Structures are given as C-alpha cells and as structure tokens.
Amino acid sequence: MNWQTEVEKWKRFDGLERELKEELEQLEADPKALEDSFYTHLTFGTGGMRGEIGPGPNRMNTYTVRKAAEGLARYIDQAGTEAKERGVVIAYDSRRKSPEFASEAARTLGAHGIRVYLFESLRSTPELSFAVRYLHAFSGIVITASHNPSEYNGFKVYGEDGAQVTGDAADAIVAQVNSVEDELIIEAADEAGLKADGTLTVIGSQVDEAYMRALQSVVVNPDVIKKAAPDFRIVYTPLHGTGNVPVRSGLEAAGFIHIDVVAEQEKPDGRFPTVRYPNPEEHAAFELAIRDGERLDADVLLATDPDTDRVGVAARDGSGRFEVLTGNQVGALLLHYLITENKKQGTLPEQAVMLKTIVTSEMGEAIAAAHGVKTVNVLTGFKYIAEKIRSFEETGTGRFLFGYEESYGYLIKDFVRDKDAIQTCLLIAEAAAAFSLRGMTLFDGLQELYGEYGFYREGLESLTLKGKDGSGKIARILADFREQPPSEFSGEPVTVIEDYASGTRTILAEGREEAIALPESNVLKYRLAGDSWVCLRPSGTEPKMKFYFGVKGESAEAADRKLDRLKEAVMARVRSLI
Known part of the structure; x- marks a missing residue:
C-alpha cells in the first residue's frame, strides 16, 4: 500500500477522532509533511516507539498507541494466564496527550483480559x-518522549x-506489534467497565511511599549531609516535568534543608514554555536555575528532564560562575565518591562492578581500576x-556498584532498573555537600580528579536528518565509513576498528579480528593511538546521526586542542557525504 492510499484509508475511517481529522485536513496543504506522516509506520523498536504527535501511521496518536499496546497484549496472551493475571503497570509523564495515551494503552490491554495498574x-x-x-507485574509501559521537544511523545515497554x-x-x-495489520480497528474496552470488574486498578500513594523508603538507601554517609545541611543550598528545576515532588521529597527526607525550586518551571506543562528543549544536556535549560542560584548563593544546581530519568548538574567554577558539567564529568564524580566513601566504611562489595556504555568516557574505567x-x-x-545487573543476580558473578552513560543517565541502587535522576539528585547533592565541608565545589573536586587520573575530554556532534531523505543520508555515512575505513584522524593512526553490526573487533597492527x-x-x-577514540551511532529514538569523541591530554588545554582537532577531522569527512 502506497502512502497516498494510506491517507485515503484514514480519511474514509468513520471513527477517526475529530482532532486528528481536522489535523489531517490541514496537512493536505503541505504535501511533504503529509507524506512524512503516512509513508511508513512509526518504528516500534526494542525499547518501544517515539515520534511526533499527529495523524498517520508515522505519528504518535490514539491508533498507533493502540497498535503498540495490542502487540504487547498479544505477546502477553501467548505467555499464558499467569502473565495476564500479573499484568502491566502504566505510567505517564507531563507531555501532551500522555494521560490519554496511557488510558488507550490500558483499555487495549484490558480488552484482552490483562490486568492493568494505572497510576492516578x-x-x-x-x-x-x-x-x-x-507489584510483581509481568510488564510495564511508560508514556514519555524523555527529553525530546514538545511535539514528541513515546511508548516504552x-x-x-x-x-x-x-x-x-x-x-x-516487536514481531507482534508489526503483525497488527490495521491500527484503526483495534478494540479498546470501556475504562469504567474495566475498573468495575477489577481488571484496571488505579495506583498511587502506596507505590510512592515504597519507592521513597527505598530511595533513602542511596545515602552513603548521613553524617556528611547532617554537617553540611545548615549552610548548603540547592536550586532545582524539574523543567515542567514529573520530578518536582519526588526529587524535593527525597532530598528533604535525606536531611537537606535549603531546597529552592525554579518557580517558572515547577509545574508540569507539556508545552515546556520556558525552554526550547526540556533537556538538561542543553546548557540553555539551566538559564533560570543559574539566575536563582546566583541570587540565592546556591552550592549546586540540579535539572531533571520531563520523565525524571536524566539529570544535569551545575557547580561554581574557579571564578565563582556556575559551570554546567557534562554527563561524563558527573559520572566520574559520583563513581569516585561512591568508591572512596564505601572503602572508608568497609562496605565496598567484593567483585564490585561499574557498568558504562561504549560511548561513555574512559575516565570512569581509570578511576575504577x-x-x-x-x-x-x-x-x-x-x-x-x-541486563548486566540481572546477569549478576542469576550467575552470582559480579556485584553492581554503579552504572552510567554519557547522556546524563545514572543508577546507584538497583531497586530501579533504568536510569534514575531522583536517586542521582540525592547522591550528587551528598557528594557536593562533602566537598563543601572541605571548602570546595563539585567543579573543584573534578579538577582534583583530573590531576589524579589525567585530563579527559569528550565531545558529541549530532546531525538532525529527518524523514526519508535523512534516513538515506544516515545510511550513506555509515556505509562510507565501513567500505572505506579511515586509517587516521588528525594525524593519529587508527589502531582498532570495532564494528558492532558485524560483531568484530579488528586490531590493525596485528592484522587479526x-x-x-x-x-x-x-x-x-x-x-586511535594516544588514548583517543571516535564512535558513530544513529540515534534509536530521534532522527539523528551522532558522533562521539574522547581524548586524554597532559593538561586541560592540551586535551581541548586534541579534541577540537579530532572533531574537525571526522566532521569534515561527514560533511563531504551529505
């Protein structure tokens, strides 16, 4: 079926929601946008799906959400009666349509007789x-597009x-989702009926309280907080997302006293009116927090994204100005604090393991080693x-200590199995408080680590390449690098090539794989020779091609120069391909 036929099918569908019908009529004035909405189906990958909100199979809407939920329901059907009785927990964030999409998912699952727990x-x-x-559920769904712009939403499993x-x-x-032939005719049960017969249970405070009790296990040294708290001030912004209540409650329960929230960004709002992107990776997202931090003489600034799985941090530099730290820098600080404090207390586990992603700084590995x-x-x-944490539990080999990725995601305690900005806010505040007792800031502490382990610098370049044309450019970039592998970048020879598509590592000097x-x-x-590396990866959640860079230098200035040269060499080649 071509995309024009798909458009006609949606136009002829009598049950199409009025809002989507009106948007579809408006789209007909923009043929390119219309094609992009209908030329393909929104990809449901291993973690779910994410896309712009609007009409069409390539957009997030009632019908594509039902399709995703129907695929999950069919999978649970095949898993048997126990799986259906254990059911699915559904949560949602502050984005546009999040409550509605959560309800649609619940109603679709309920039509299969699958028990659903829906947050209030x-x-x-x-x-x-x-x-x-x-709740010992069989599965979970969260309706969120994490840190994406306001026009996006998503469905994670x-x-x-x-x-x-x-x-x-x-x-x-994924196979079950893809087997759904027509998203427009999926059955969704009546929500009131599901509640009446006990298939749908609304949850809230009981889970909140249990999570908050577990959260306090994140604190490593309560005495640090007790000593520092009277003079220690935190400015926090939830960036219009879900973090306001749990982050503040968690910090207060841990013993922090002075916690100020950016007023303009305190309330949930899916339009994210004060920021272009609700992403703590973007320095612009800290503008209002920095304003309040300067006014209140704060020690540390914290910002979480809409679904509160990522957190950004800013601390005062040597001149007293607030410096936004990178995800790699925050990870190094957290890891070092966890290890050293646990060693002092004699609580560092045997077989302790730190987990990180392949695009995360090598500094963490140096600290751990x-x-x-x-x-x-x-x-x-x-x-x-x-997945690795679960493997440790099943095999008894390795004890999880800390996990992180460069994109501002961290996990300290494994009662959660995804990145957790609430946990991280507690630990980064504790680490900052510990430095404050020494008359230092987190930024000062980072310089101390550089002096001990070397000056690591990392960078990221992203190309947004939307639609069919963009997908073609991404494929062309990767094909060129594979078919004509580089021998050097900025004068540094390539020593190892790792191709994760073929699952091979080529050690060039030895001529072996x-x-x-x-x-x-x-x-x-x-x-590369000289402790540098480059990684090319298409985003799994956005229409982007990402280029990651890492270097190590003998000084901050030398590392910065090395990073700039490496970036320019790689991106010059990329520009020639697009």
Missing part, C-alpha cells in the same frame, strides 16, 4: 520501573525485572546496563 497521575520513569518490581525489554522478548514483542573495581562496557542504552560479545548494533568505533 503523572509519575517518573524510574518509579514505573520500581512499580513493576514492587518494560519487562518483569523493571528494565526495558531486550533480546528475545524484545524481538517477540585504581580502586580494584571492574568495568564492563555495554551498548548504548540503559537497558543493557540493566576477534568477536565482540555484545548484541548486534549499527555502530562503528575507532580507537
């Missing part, structure tokens, strides 16, 4: 992960361990960190 109001992604485990699904389970769910902690690298995506023991992924990584 918006909740964070980490609490959804916790709830799946706490979780397994019984509270982690995003991977492996065979993910493949089976110096303290006898093993590092395991996984593919990009926190689901792979969660070895297998990479990770799942297949369309990713290329080049290791």
Whole structure:
C-alpha cells in the first residue's frame, strides 16, 4: 500500500477522532509533511516507539498507541494466564496527550483480559520501573518522549525485572506489534467497565511511599549531609516535568534543608514554555536555575528532564560562575565518591562492578581500576546496563556498584532498573555537600580528579536528518565509513576498528579480528593511538546521526586542542557525504 492510499484509508475511517481529522485536513496543504506522516509506520523498536504527535501511521496518536499496546497484549496472551493475571503497570509523564495515551494503552490491554495498574497521575520513569518490581507485574509501559521537544511523545515497554525489554522478548514483542495489520480497528474496552470488574486498578500513594523508603538507601554517609545541611543550598528545576515532588521529597527526607525550586518551571506543562528543549544536556535549560542560584548563593544546581530519568548538574567554577558539567564529568564524580566513601566504611562489595556504555568516557574505567573495581562496557542504552545487573543476580558473578552513560543517565541502587535522576539528585547533592565541608565545589573536586587520573575530554556532534531523505543520508555515512575505513584522524593512526553490526573487533597492527560479545548494533568505533577514540551511532529514538569523541591530554588545554582537532577531522569527512 502506497502512502497516498494510506491517507485515503484514514480519511474514509468513520471513527477517526475529530482532532486528528481536522489535523489531517490541514496537512493536505503541505504535501511533504503529509507524506512524512503516512509513508511508513512509526518504528516500534526494542525499547518501544517515539515520534511526533499527529495523524498517520508515522505519528504518535490514539491508533498507533493502540497498535503498540495490542502487540504487547498479544505477546502477553501467548505467555499464558499467569502473565495476564500479573499484568502491566502504566505510567505517564507531563507531555501532551500522555494521560490519554496511557488510558488507550490500558483499555487495549484490558480488552484482552490483562490486568492493568494505572497510576492516578503523572509519575517518573524510574518509579514505573520500581512499580513493576514492587507489584510483581509481568510488564510495564511508560508514556514519555524523555527529553525530546514538545511535539514528541513515546511508548516504552518494560519487562518483569523493571528494565526495558531486550533480546528475545524484545524481538517477540516487536514481531507482534508489526503483525497488527490495521491500527484503526483495534478494540479498546470501556475504562469504567474495566475498573468495575477489577481488571484496571488505579495506583498511587502506596507505590510512592515504597519507592521513597527505598530511595533513602542511596545515602552513603548521613553524617556528611547532617554537617553540611545548615549552610548548603540547592536550586532545582524539574523543567515542567514529573520530578518536582519526588526529587524535593527525597532530598528533604535525606536531611537537606535549603531546597529552592525554579518557580517558572515547577509545574508540569507539556508545552515546556520556558525552554526550547526540556533537556538538561542543553546548557540553555539551566538559564533560570543559574539566575536563582546566583541570587540565592546556591552550592549546586540540579535539572531533571520531563520523565525524571536524566539529570544535569551545575557547580561554581574557579571564578565563582556556575559551570554546567557534562554527563561524563558527573559520572566520574559520583563513581569516585561512591568508591572512596564505601572503602572508608568497609562496605565496598567484593567483585564490585561499574557498568558504562561504549560511548561513555574512559575516565570512569581509570578511576575504577585504581580502586580494584571492574568495568564492563555495554551498548548504548540503559537497558543493557540493566541486563548486566540481572546477569549478576542469576550467575552470582559480579556485584553492581554503579552504572552510567554519557547522556546524563545514572543508577546507584538497583531497586530501579533504568536510569534514575531522583536517586542521582540525592547522591550528587551528598557528594557536593562533602566537598563543601572541605571548602570546595563539585567543579573543584573534578579538577582534583583530573590531576589524579589525567585530563579527559569528550565531545558529541549530532546531525538532525529527518524523514526519508535523512534516513538515506544516515545510511550513506555509515556505509562510507565501513567500505572505506579511515586509517587516521588528525594525524593519529587508527589502531582498532570495532564494528558492532558485524560483531568484530579488528586490531590493525596485528592484522587479526576477534568477536565482540555484545548484541548486534549499527555502530562503528575507532580507537586511535594516544588514548583517543571516535564512535558513530544513529540515534534509536530521534532522527539523528551522532558522533562521539574522547581524548586524554597532559593538561586541560592540551586535551581541548586534541579534541577540537579530532572533531574537525571526522566532521569534515561527514560533511563531504551529505
């Protein structure tokens, strides 16, 4: 079926929602936008789907949400009666249409007789992960597009361990979703009827309280907080998302006293009116927090994204100005604090393991190695960190200590199996408080780490390449790098080529290949002489091609220069391809 035929099918559908019908009529004045909405079906990948809100099979709307939920329902049907009785937990964030999409998912599952637990109001992604485990549910759904712009929403699927699904389970769910032939005619049960017969249960405070009790286990040294709290001030912004209540409650329960919230960004609002992107990776998202931090003489600034799984941090630099730290820098600080404090208390586990992704800084591995902690690298995506945690439990080999990725995602305690910004806010505040007792800021502490472990610098370049044309350009970039592998970048020879699509690592000096023991992924990584590396990866959630860079220098200035040269060399080649 071509896309024009798909448009006609939607136009002829008598039950089409009035809002979508009106939007479809408006789209007909823009042929390119109309084609993009209908030329393909929104991809349901291993973690779910994400896209712009609007009419058509390539957009997030009632019917594509029902299709995703129908695929999950068919998978649960095949898993049997126990799986249906254990059911699915559904949470949603502050985005446009999130409550409606959560209801549609619940009604679709309910039509199959699958038990559903639906949160009474918006909740964070980490609490959804916790709830799946706490309620012993078979699966979970969270309606969110994480840190994407306001026109996006998404549908993420979780397994019984509270982690995003991977492996065979993910493949089976994807297959079931793709088997749904017509999203417009999927049955959705009446919500009131589902509540009346007990199929749908509304949840809230009981899960909140259990999560908050578990959250206090994140605190490593309560005495640090007790000593620092009277003079220690935090400015926090939830960026119009779900974090306001749980982050503030968690910090207060831990003993922090002075917690100020950016007033303009305190209330949930899916339009995200004060920021272009509700993403703590964007320095612009800190503008109002920095204003309040300067006015209130704050020690640390915290910002969480709409579903509160990512957190950004800013601290005062040597001149007293607030500096927004990178995800790699925050990860290094958290890891070092966890290891050193646990060693002081004699509580560092034997066989402790730090987990990080292949595009995350090598500084964390250097810190871990110096303290006898093993590092395991996984593919990009926190689901792979969660997968390793589950493996440790099943095999008894390895004890999870800390997991993180460069894109501002961290996990400290495994009662959640996804990145958890609420946990992270507690630990980063505690680490900042510990430095404050020494007359230092987090930024000062970071310089101390650089002096001990070396000056690591990382960078990221992203190309937004939307639609059919964009997909073609992404494929062309990756094909060129594979078919004509680079021998050097900015004068540094390539020593190792890692192709995660073929699962091979080529050690060039030895002329040999070895297998990479990770799942297949369309990713290329080049290791260079001199502790530098480059990684090419298409985003799994946005129409972007991403280029990651890492270097190590003898000084901050030398590392910065090295990074700039490496970026320019790689991006010059990329520009020639698009």
